[in-house]
Amino acid sequence: MEQIAIDIPRLLFLAFAGIAVVAAFNLILQRNPIYSALSLIVTLCVMAALFLLLNAPFIAVIQIVVYAGAIMVLFVFVIMLLNIREEESKIDRQKYLKWLAAPMFLALLAQVFAVIRYVDTTPPSIPSANAPGGNPAESLGTVESIANAMFTTYVLPFEATSVLILMAIVGSMLLAKRDSKQDIERIETALDAEQAEQEQAHLAAEKSNKEVAA
Amino acid sequence: MSSILESIDFYFILESLIKIAIVFVIGLLSPVGMNWVERRTLALIQNRLGPNRVGPFGLLQSIADGIKFVFKEDIIPLAANRWLYTLAPIVMVIPAFMVTIVYPFGPEIDLPFIGPTKMYVTNFNVGLLYVLAMTSLGVYGIILAGWGSNSKYSLLGGLRSSAQVISYELSLSLALVGAMLQSGSLDLVKIVENQSGWGGMQWHIFMFQPLGFIIYLISAIAETNRVPFDLPEAETELVGGFHTEYSSSLKFAMLFMAEYVNMLTVAVLATVVFLGGWNGPFVKDFPVLGLLYFFIKISFFMFLYIWLRGTLPRFRYDQLMNFGWKVLLPLALINIVISAVIGLIVY
Numbered sequence: 001m002e003q004i005a006i007d008i009p010r011l012l013f014l015a016f017a018g019i020a021v022v023a024a025f026n027l028i029l030q031r032n033p034i035y036s037a038l039s040l041i042v043t044l045c046v047m048a049a050l051f052l053l054l055n056a057p058f059i060a061v062i063q064i065v066v067y068a069g070a071i072m073v074l075f076v077f078v079i080m081l082l083n084i085r086e087e088e089s090k091i092d093r094q095k096y097l098k099w100l101a102a103p104m105f106l107a108l109l110a111q112v113f114a115v116i117r118y119v120d121t122t123p124p125s126i127p128s129a130n131a132p133g134g135n136p137a138e139s140l141g142t143v144e145s146i147a148n149a150m151f152t153t154y155v156l157p158f159e160a161t162s163v164l165i166l167m168a169i170v171g172s173m174l175l176a177k178r179d180s181k182q183d184i185e186r187i188e189t190a191l192d193a194e195q196a197e198q199e200q201a202h203l204a205a206e207k208s209n210k211e212v213a214a
Numbered sequence: 215m216s217s218i219l220e221s222i223d224f225y226f227i228l229e230s231l232i233k234i235a236i237v238f239v240i241g242l243l244s245p246v247g248m249n250w251v252e253r254r255t256l257a258l259i260q261n262r263l264g265p266n267r268v269g270p271f272g273l274l275q276s277i278a279d280g281i282k283f284v285f286k287e288d289i290i291p292l293a294a295n296r297w298l299y300t301l302a303p304i305v306m307v308i309p310a311f312m313v314t315i316v317y318p319f320g321p322e323i324d325l326p327f328i329g330p331t332k333m334y335v336t337n338f339n340v341g342l343l344y345v346l347a348m349t350s351l352g353v354y355g356i357i358l359a360g361w362g363s364n365s366k367y368s369l370l371g372g373l374r375s376s377a378q379v380i381s382y383e384l385s386l387s388l389a390l391v392g393a394m395l396q397s398g399s400l401d402l403v404k405i406v407e408n409q410s411g412w413g414g415m416q417w418h419i420f421m422f423q424p425l426g427f428i429i430y431l432i433s434a435i436a437e438t439n440r441v442p443f444d445l446p447e448a449e450t451e452l453v454g455g456f457h458t459e460y461s462s463s464l465k466f467a468m469l470f471m472a473e474y475v476n477m478l479t480v481a482v483l484a485t486v487v488f489l490g491g492w493n494g495p496f497v498k499d500f501p502v503l504g505l506l507y508f509f510i511k512i513s514f515f516m517f518l519y520i521w522l523r524g525t526l527p528r529f530r531y532d533q534l535m536n537f538g539w540k541v542l543l544p545l546a547l548i549n550i551v552i553s554a555v556i557g558l559i560v561y
Contacts, residue, residue: 058343061343069351070383
């Protein structure tokens with residue numbers, strides 16, 4: 001019994017981590033953008049499961065709501081709307097970038113190993129909220145603890161981030177609005193020019209017809 | 215998680231498995247019943263008979279349809295993307311059924327031979343968010359079905375649906391925030407227990423959340439793509455919308471089932487958050503009544519869906535977007551402010 005009880009979280013971790021790595025590789029290797037986007041969604045969902053294993057249900061659910069449920073829907077929406085097919089091979093443009101990829105990857109890998117090697121990875125001794133006697137406000141990853149941290153210790157960064165996001169929203173709306181007005185003007189002038197051209201062509205054709213008839 | 219797993223015993227696992235099986239069967243069978251009620255009621259509204267040949271009052275009609283779904287040839291259109299076309303119904307039906315584990319059907323009931331049993335599979339401290347997360351994942355099914363079918367009607371239906379769901383999900387979640395502030399929890403069971411005052415009638419809809427309820431109801435109908443927000447499946451312009459290319463095979467049955475289970479989820483959420491869940495008069499003395507109340511409340515919402523379908527015309531697309539962003543979203547934000555102020559004064 002005892003043996004089984006201890007091993008289940010580790011088995012789950014290995015399973016989810018494996019899926020996450022495979023999906024992440026698939027994300028990079030796929031040529032079709034919609035498959036890449038779907039792999040990313042799988043990765044994000046599996047990450048949520050990993051958060052659950054780390055006793056952080058709130059972060060896990062928020063991960064799904066925000067990333068998998070909102071941002072990725074927009075990604076997929078845009079891919080569908082623009083009807084992007086398989087990417088064409090842009091060999092000449094990415095010729096030198098390819099050589100940069102290997103050192104970057106090695107550096108990242110070294111960083112990961114350094115973190116594993118030098119950082120204390122023993123889990124913090126914070127009681128689970130579901131355990132008997134556990135206080136939800138003190139345990140990690142619950143709604144209460146995150147709210148406490150966000151609105152007391154980190155209130156300034158939190159507010160600054162929200163102002164930034166608000167600015168981004170207003171900015172994007174401004175850009176979209178101005179662009180659409182210009183677009184309409186451009187389309188109108190283009191249409192006018194086309195119409196004038198057509199009329200001239202028509203006149204010229206009539207003229208030549210008359211000449212032929214004459 | 216480890217602390218939970220260390221303390222599990224096999225009775226807990228057995229109990230959970232049995233409960234999951236029961237809830238799964240409820241999820242599988244509810245579309246059958248709901249579909250029959252819908253067709254008969256619509257027929258009543260439109261002054262015709264409806265299905266009345268298979269079994270008494272046509273009760274077996276939906277089962278006959280189900281059998282047809284199983285035995286009909288499964289056609290994949292040549293132009294369709296085989297992978298995504300097959301994946302879409304699966305992606306849609308799994309999150310729909312995953313939500314059913316947090317439905318709080320009733321309070322703890324003393325069952326004969328078994329002892330006190332909780333009438334839900336599980337409850338956890340982010341239950342409400344979990345429901346929202348799972349429903350937001352269901353959109354992918356619609357998008358993939360639309361894109362994978364490689365047909366213009368399906369694609370338009372999928373695009374419309376994703377735009378609509380993104381827009382109305384916001385006001386739906388924000389409408390729930392007010393009730394969440396009042397009960398001080400995201401746990402569905404705790405939200406229900408918070409409404410047990412006044413002899414079981416202290417529901418959030420009476421206690422300062424009428425506006426939230428109305429916003430939630432409208433957004434929920436839009437979220438489930440039902441009339442008057444059924445633009446993704448508008449049959450007069452898009453044939454069948456995102457499921458145009460799905461012949462009546464098991465894949466179509468899965469899409470169909472997912473839609474009905476999503477409707478059920480939305481009704482359960484409305485019941486739990488605004489109408490007091492299993493609460494009602496005399497539930498404290500006779501807990502079994504809770505199950506009945508819950509069923510009645512859910513049935514009311516299901517009937518509302520059908521009633522609206524029989525009565526209302528469809529929104530135009532720009533009206534839909536304007537209404538969602540310019541009316542519902544600001545109202546939902548105002549509702550949060552009002553709830554917070556009332557919460558400060560009263561509690």
